[in-house]
Amino acid sequence: MTTQVDREARTTIPRFDRVERAAHWTTAVLFGVLMLTGAVLYAGPFSALFGRRELFRQVHTYAGLLLPAPVLLALVSRRGAQLRRDLGRLNRWSQDDARWFGRRNRARPGRLDLGKFNPGQKLNATFFGAAILVMLATGSIMRWFEPFPNDWRTGATFVHDWFALGIWLAVLGHIYFAIRDPIALRGMTRGDVTPYWARTERPAWYREVVGDAPRSTAATRR
Amino acid sequence: MDGAPVGRRVFLGLLGAGAAGILWGANAQRWLEQRIGPYLAKDGTGLSGFLPIGRFRIYSVTGSMPHRDRDEYRLRVGGLVDQPLTLTYRDLRAMTPTGLTRDFQCVTGWRVYSVPWKGVRLGDVLDRAGVQAGAKALRFTSFDGAYSESLTLKQARRDDVLVAYELEGEELSDAHGGPVRLYVAPMYGYKSIKWLDEIEVTDKVVPGYWQERGYDVDAWVGRSNNRDDNAP
Numbered sequence: 001m002t003t004q005v006d007r008e009a010r011t012t013i014p015r016f017d018r019v020e021r022a023a024h025w026t027t028a029v030l031f032g033v034l035m036l037t038g039a040v041l042y043a044g045p046f047s048a049l050f051g052r053r054e055l056f057r058q059v060h061t062y063a064g065l066l067l068p069a070p071v072l073l074a075l076v077s078r079r080g081a082q083l084r085r086d087l088g089r090l091n092r093w094s095q096d097d098a099r100w101f102g103r104r105n106r107a108r109p110g111r112l113d114l115g116k117f118n119p120g121q122k123l124n125a126t127f128f129g130a131a132i133l134v135m136l137a138t139g140s141i142m143r144w145f146e147p148f149p150n151d152w153r154t155g156a157t158f159v160h161d162w163f164a165l166g167i168w169l170a171v172l173g174h175i176y177f178a179i180r181d182p183i184a185l186r187g188m189t190r191g192d193v194t195p196y197w198a199r200t201e202r203p204a205w206y207r208e209v210v211g212d213a214p215r216s217t218a219a220t221r222r
Numbered sequence: 223m224d225g226a227p228v229g230r231r232v233f234l235g236l237l238g239a240g241a242a243g244i245l246w247g248a249n250a251q252r253w254l255e256q257r258i259g260p261y262l263a264k265d266g267t268g269l270s271g272f273l274p275i276g277r278f279r280i281y282s283v284t285g286s287m288p289h290r291d292r293d294e295y296r297l298r299v300g301g302l303v304d305q306p307l308t309l310t311y312r313d314l315r316a317m318t319p320t321g322l323t324r325d326f327q328c329v330t331g332w333r334v335y336s337v338p339w340k341g342v343r344l345g346d347v348l349d350r351a352g353v354q355a356g357a358k359a360l361r362f363t364s365f366d367g368a369y370s371e372s373l374t375l376k377q378a379r380r381d382d383v384l385v386a387y388e389l390e391g392e393e394l395s396d397a398h399g400g401p402v403r404l405y406v407a408p409m410y411g412y413k414s415i416k417w418l419d420e421i422e423v424t425d426k427v428v429p430g431y432w433q434e435r436g437y438d439v440d441a442w443v444g445r446s447n448n449r450d451d452n453a454p
Contacts, residue, residue, distance in 0.1 A: 047280035048287045048397045092225035126229045130236035138244060142330045150444055153331030155247030159240050 013198050013209055015187035020083050023074035024188055031171060033063045038164055064139050068132050089116050090125045097122070116205040120177070127170055134163050248333065255335055280397045283431060287396050288366040288417045295401045297385070301423035304352030311401050314387060317342040322382055322407055327443050329410040339405050341386030345379040347421070359427040362404060365419035371430040372439065373406065373413070382407035385418065409441040
């Protein structure tokens, strides 16, 4: 007789498809380039160390213009159906999502019936989506400043600076949480997760993927 | 799908914050600098240096940070003058000093409020060399080997144009263009050439480094580079 755990050990559950992973990792590389060149353009000690302002400015500008492209291309592509669906999931917040913020130990959601994304991931994705557009708009004002009054240029610089600080913190936090949860990270590297992870961390999503079968044990116990 | 569209609200909220920041960020920055700046000045960890409050960006167009010792520094003044000069740092310090406190405005937008500068009037340096008839403009070169700038003679003789050696009460650091740089108060930052090496008096304006890259030669803050508003 095969137990449920045995079956789980051999199978995996697909989490992010190729299109989603490609969009994620190209965006990640662009973010890396932008954060490093941005640091050189912004922080005095780095500027002093590297100089060559014009070169860094150009790399920063082109990488910035490309930044929205991977996700947008994936969204409109024929094979982007799952990404479009996940965008809807990121948008909608359930009652249990709201309760999650009250938990002292959010890493162990326990009986919270979370979907494919936990609220932290939802906020993270939402922040990055908005930040990309805000950085693109303010960066464009800084780069092609001629039509704009000085106060707008100064305001755009102000917004660009503070959002950049937010992006640094969000990226560092994002990497920290990914390293703390290797299975979740595997979802974005190899594209799949273990059924155990899905069942315990994202129960509502697990039921959605494999059907209601595993719940029957709980049901009989009740 | 079920649930409230919180994601969309947060997304639009962030976009709104960004737009508001473009419109009123200049005021917000001034407020932050006045309220928080004094506390940051006392922070010994240096961590607050990462906060975007009241900072200069360090612009250098070449690969390394130019450096010259104050003892070895020489400012050459030549071209259409009666007497070409070679001034040491000490010579400049011996001349009548002038202090100015102004907002520093970069053409791309960043602004540092109320920056105190000290130096000698460029006009005084020119008088010492004696400008010849027929001279119309000045060409400045930097010892970084790449940067150059220009001013008309009339602009150069304004009271708020300095050959500067102090910034915020300290001798100019390498990063800020030390030992000696130009400070052209009424114009965007790119006119205030750093690491000043030579002043050449010419019979016409010779476009400088950024002018060859599309910036205006006359860089009045608010009255150039396609704008015509709040001139100082």
